Amino acid sequence: MPSQLSFTGFAWKNLWRRRLRTLLTLGGITMGIGAFVALVGFSRAFETEWMRLYTSAGTDIAVVQTNFVKSELDQSLGAKIAALPDVARCVPMIFNLMDLTPDVNAIVYGWPADSYELDALTFVSGGRFHDGQRELILGQSLANDLKKIPGDTLSLEGTDFKIVGVYHGGSALVEGAVIMPLDQMQIISSMQGKVTAFHVRLRPVPPGISYDDYVKRAESEIEAAVPQVLADPAADRAANNAVVELAHSVAWGTSSIALFIGILGIANTMAMSVFERTHEIGILRALGWKSQHVILLILTEATALGFSGGLIGIVVGWGVLRLLAALPETGNIVSASVSPLHLVESLLIAVASGLAAGAYPAWRGARLSPVEALRYE
């Protein structure tokens, strides 16, 4: 027989009574969760790509000046690091974000032509650049966006470079990047004799020591041999460098504000709804509902708002993420992928938001005296 009334069914009916208000409230929490999925997802994908940048090339340690964004080291320090016993290879690099066209910006790297990091690239067409030449190579997805092939010219900071190769790389951060000879990069960015970082590949792990301990040992060796530098394991560098940290804090900051507004929306809606239903709550109490049941009802309604807003928010956030990945401005920096864990986390945050928002209205509803509520018209 239909028309069975369950507790949650009753809660839904209550929400459905004020359709417009419920939809507007859903809009608020949807924005909050959507922002969380998109922005935090974006910043996490960014970190993942950063990590891949190191792992795909086999870089164990990155050596930088204390602050990565402004990091500037003397290129001559490289020889000191390379001479250390645990270090197999040490290559300098420059890294910068540049405008390629008014629409497209991309990461531009300066690597020496003999950098081991070039070994990690697979050439789709053309080949490597040469030191001292105005040559560069393009990641495949960037080359597609720019519609360039080897033999074409690309102008950077007023200098024309010849495209000599198009490659496929292990990270979106190289896949969508430009790589040119280190010396050329130093010229166009006025960094003669300077580099952003050294990437270090260690010798094979000796027996009797774990990889982590080995990396720690190498770090201390480097920091002892070369003062004023920070030697970080690749994983830490991926998570803690200033660019990723900035992305994380912008993402968390913005989505926290959006979520907070969403939570206030639910709280306001539920408080109004409890107020409007004062008389009804009195009836329910007279019918044998305990104050806990009133609390449960209000919390169920608030949680339903949070949960539904969360589901819609996930869809919206995912859509935004895909859009960001498709745009030329952002698509070259990061590839959009959302981990299931991130989605579960978003849904939990949505449910928790509903519970938090419903707590005070529920308490108010439960505290009403049954007789006073019944008399209320």
Add this chain to the structure above:
Amino acid sequence: MSSPLLEAQDLKKSYDDGRVQALRGVDFRIEAGEYVAISGPSGSGKSTLLHMLGGLDLPSSGQVLFRGAALGKTVNLDTYRSLQIGFIFQAFHLLPTLCALENVQVAMLAKHERSNHRVERAAALLEEMGLSNRLRHYPNELSAGERQRVAIARALANKPAILLADEPTGNLDSVNSAHIMEILEGIREQRGMTLIVVTHEQDIAASAPRHIRIRDGRIEA
């Protein structure tokens, strides 16, 4: 000697810091299965008394004993209401957004019970009230008499020991009034329930086996 079902001991209730004295010391005993009418002028404290008997409110002093146990002390008010009491009101107090069948079920939602049991019992009760063709009707689609019958079905939903009705016929014409009173008396007889009806209609009060008159918060001899 065993305790009566309900016993009021020197019940007093005041509002607004004692400026309004709704009840000024009420004592009586009601045995299981009794049918008691309570009457009195407007403002004499009838509803206040009924609320106290039904565990909706606590007296300012004195106590109500249910089978010898003090309400609000030995007996939890919420539990008492949900297990022992069925309320019927003058203004019906149906939830406007629920149909008749759902209005009866809503009283049972506070209990752990299978939802198909709930809906079956709700349908059976409405059928007993002669409303089997009104199950899906909303309160605004029902006549006043039908609404009160839905409310009676709802009051019976949790199989209470005591039915408390506050002017159940106050919004009904004489034909409907007589019908509702007939139903209530029938329920009491068939189920052995205790029925306490507040009314200002003299013929209803006179037809009850026992009649308590209240004036100014006290029982008249």
